[in-house]
Amino acid sequence: MITDPHKSAAAVKTLAGQSGFDLVGITSAEPLPKAGQNLLQAVEHGHTADLSYLNRHPLARSGPQSLAPWARSVICLGINYNYFPVEVHLPLSRYALGRDYHLVLTEKLQLFSHQLGDLLGRDFRSRIAVDTTAIMEKLLAQRAGLGWQGKNTLLVNKTFGSWIFLGEVLTDLDLFCDDPVASRCGRCRVCIDACPTGALSEPGFLDARKCLSYLTIEYRGDVWPEVARKAGTAKEPGQCLYGCDICQQVCPFNCHTPRTLHEQFHPHPELLDMRFDDLTAMSQPQFERVFAETPVARLSYQRFRRNSHLMGFCKAES
Template identity: 45%
Template sequence: MTLVGLALTGAVKARARELGFDHVAIGPAGPPEHGPAFERWLEAGHAATMDYLARGREDRLDPERLLPGCRSVVAVALVYARDDPDGSWQGVARYARGRDYHDVMRPRLVELAESIRQAAGGDVRCRAAVDTSALLERDLAARAGLGWIGKNTNLLDPSIGSYFFIGVVLTTAALEWDGPLPDRCGTCTACLDACPTQAFTGPYVLDARRCLAYLTIEHRGDIPAEYREAIGEWVFGCDVCQEVCPWNRKAAPAREPELTPTAPFPPLTALLDLDPDRFRARFRGTALTRAKRAGLLRNAAIVLGNRRDRNAVPALRRALGDEDAGVARAAAWALERIERQDEAGSG
């Protein structure tokens, strides 16, 4: 049976929940509200080396280019944060602790798109997207009412906080739209104040060149010296601007079993000893592969240097001979820090 209007919208939302999404909201397509802010952000160089953002600029400024005739945006949320009982995952951003979210979400978004096509009938077309398509997902999802954009640029919802992924289905179907949520950040600036590298140039503007999520995941080559100490314990990504957010204090934990880590995160000295084959075997199917072996081992060496842990010296010495020159340089930096501390201690 072909559905229209409210009945179709109700069926789409029910299907999204059946597929395990925690929230769903529907809004208009059309150029995103903060397109001009995105353009200023690119012009200012805030995208660092993420050139794909500028390459997809025109598409990001108008979803119609990805799906001609697009009328509605179905935005869904999947909560990812959960407890870390053995504490081994503390240095890994919460979003990356389970199975790769692209693999968890994409098949369900494709199913949701298929359900919309079937329920709406006719020549309705859909396109599913999570993260990698040229869309300003937070902007489109905010306009749909999936949450509001916080000063740390993350989308927030009063009941689930900000530890959730966004997925989107663009569709030519005529659906009933929800409305944007009011901003509930008020005068709070906890996220801006807590950032270890002062990566925010102001509310809603993140300079990725300074952000630890960018530096530890996306950045290839050496991490600039001025940010190494600020990395602290972060081996992959960073959650500081979300951890301090009052809306995350009572946020509901993830229900999705596929996002549960299947094994503890290895000690950093063991991580440094992983050759390419063992690295692939250990992290295949997780978002951690985004940093590649070279990035993750580089970060591990920096964290060990920040800990000034003398027990890490043998592993760091072995890493001086790593096949990746960047890992070897990070190990040398860490060893120098540990040795300097020893000299200071013995002087």
């Protein structure tokens, strides 16, 4: 049985590599100073729009122990999902081209947690977290040494950039922790300047109400806010049929990300040859075939068509 925190942490790292994770780091389950307060402020100012997973109990996100009071350590794991070279401009967010990461990450984290018990030769408590779970995963990942939270609010790693899915295992194991990573953004602000809607009004601060990712994925209305219509007229058509990668695409740390080795995140072969017009002309059966089990499928064909229409509407106004 392995109980020593250093040896246990080494076992975690070995298993993470064997399990196909590209990044792994460990941090304590101690609270994140100011995290909950900052989110509360964002909620009070309306910057989280109607994103209910953020608006519910923002202060509870101030630390992993709000979610799992028994937790002592957090294992932070990351997977590179990028398939295309950065210069390829897509009207769909890159994260949405392959199998839904909630499904992939959940399966992988469950298996990892189970196998870790075998490797350590002991039982332990654990809880896995992916994306919308009520913890501040990017701040935890930064504290665990996976990267830093860039001015575009995303976790940036020096090798993989921000094309990373994150997942966590909260555990009652005592594990030796990694050192946090300092920001390497420096004076760069190209992501802020490139944002077509001004949603990134200041470093690390996102107003979801103006963000094309929010508007094309979460927003339920049929008429876009003025800010998005202006952005549509200013940009190439079709950049944002589902999500928006503009503030990632311009980031210098995203230029040399190797292609993901995870086949589950490879796009459907039909998508490889499609242009904007092919996408907007898709029939419902084709949509369901090409986007089966991807995040785009959750949007529904009707709202995909709505986005196509809104993009076309924006272009017609220019």
